[in-house]
Amino acid sequence: MSVTHVAGENKGTIFxxxxxxxxxxxxxxxxxxxxxxxxxxxxxxxxxxSEEDKxxxxxxxxxxxxxxxxxxxxxxxxxxxxQPDKIKELLGI
Amino acid sequence: xxxxxxxxxxxxxxxxxxxxxxxxxLNPDATFTKNLISGLLTNQTRFGxxxxxxxxxxxxxxxxLDIVCPCDYRDPDIAEFGTCYCAxxxxxxxxxxxxxxxxxxxxxxxxxxxxxxxxxNTQVEKRSTLLPYPIWRCKVCGYLCSRETxxxxxxxxxxxxxxxxxxTI
Numbered sequence: 001m002s003v004t005h006v007a008g009e010n011k012g013t014i015f016x017x018x019x020x021x022x023x024x025x026x027x028x029x030x031x032x033x034x035x036x037x038x039x040x041x042x043x044x045x046x047x048x049x050s051e052e053d054k055x056x057x058x059x060x061x062x063x064x065x066x067x068x069x070x071x072x073x074x075x076x077x078x079x080x081x082x083q084p085d086k087i088k089e090l091l092g093i
Numbered sequence: 094x095x096x097x098x099x100x101x102x103x104x105x106x107x108x109x110x111x112x113x114x115x116x117x118x119l120n121p122d123a124t125f126t127k128n129l130i131s132g133l134l135t136n137q138t139r140f141g142x143x144x145x146x147x148x149x150x151x152x153x154x155x156x157x158l159d160i161v162c163p164c165d166y167r168d169p170d171i172a173e174f175g176t177c178y179c180a181x182x183x184x185x186x187x188x189x190x191x192x193x194x195x196x197x198x199x200x201x202x203x204x205x206x207x208x209x210x211x212x213x214n215t216q217v218e219k220r221s222t223l224l225p226y227p228i229w230r231c232k233v234c235g236y237l238c239s240r241e242t243x244x245x246x247x248x249x250x251x252x253x254x255x256x257x258x259x260x261t262i
Binding site: 019020021022023024025026027044045052056064065066067068080081082083 | 125128129131132133135136146147148149179180181195196197198199203
């Protein structure tokens with residue numbers, strides 16, 4: 001899976017399942033960047049087909065509807081959709 | 094390759110005009126909206142149709158027809174949340190800047206649920222004996238008409254005839 005890492009301050013592990021074409025995914029990435037936080041993401045629509053299916057299955061363990069964006073915080077909890085306050089709350093910032 | 098700015102601007106103007114004519118509104122945040130339109134054009138190149146930029150399409154039109162923009166879920170989402178799933182279309186309140194659009198839950202049933210339901214297109218056609226012509230319903234906006242075949246294009250929301258279902262009473 002081709003994961004992109006964005007450098008920044010580490011306030012916890014942040015991983016985004018995103019689509020390269022999605023507006024709310026873009027907003028989520030921009031929001032984290034503005035906060036200067038370190039995060040990683042995968043644009044599922046850009047993956048080869050075999051990896052795409054595997055990634056969606058993995059994503060379903062966090063979000064059964066497999067909607068985008070799904071943001072996994074500290075490998076513990078998932079935020080579904082662009083919810084900046086919830087992300088902050090889970091990161092304790 | 095990203096779509097050209099000129100192409101994005103052209104589709105933006107077309108969709109905006111069509112939306113206003115039919116009583117719909119595009120998201121007033123032009124940067125956000127044009128980004129979504131860029132996604133629609135990317136999907137047009139990828140799949141041959143403009144599927145929702147915020148949903149993962151399969152590339153098979155039979156599986157993706159309900160999420161070709163405007164999707165089958167736009168109108169119920171605007172009614173409930175004031176915005177469609179990707180927030181390309183919004184209601185009057187958001188359009189006029191009185192309220193902000195926000196991310197909403199996914200209404201589309203999962204793949205498993207959709208397979209179980211079967212698409213409305215595969216439902217058995219029943220023709221009412223009371224009516225001289227069948228009734229066609231636009232699955233996107235609910236427009237009804239009574240004629241032998243659905244119109245080429247929905248006069249309200251502009252989707253193609255493949256988005257119509259036979260409506261049985």
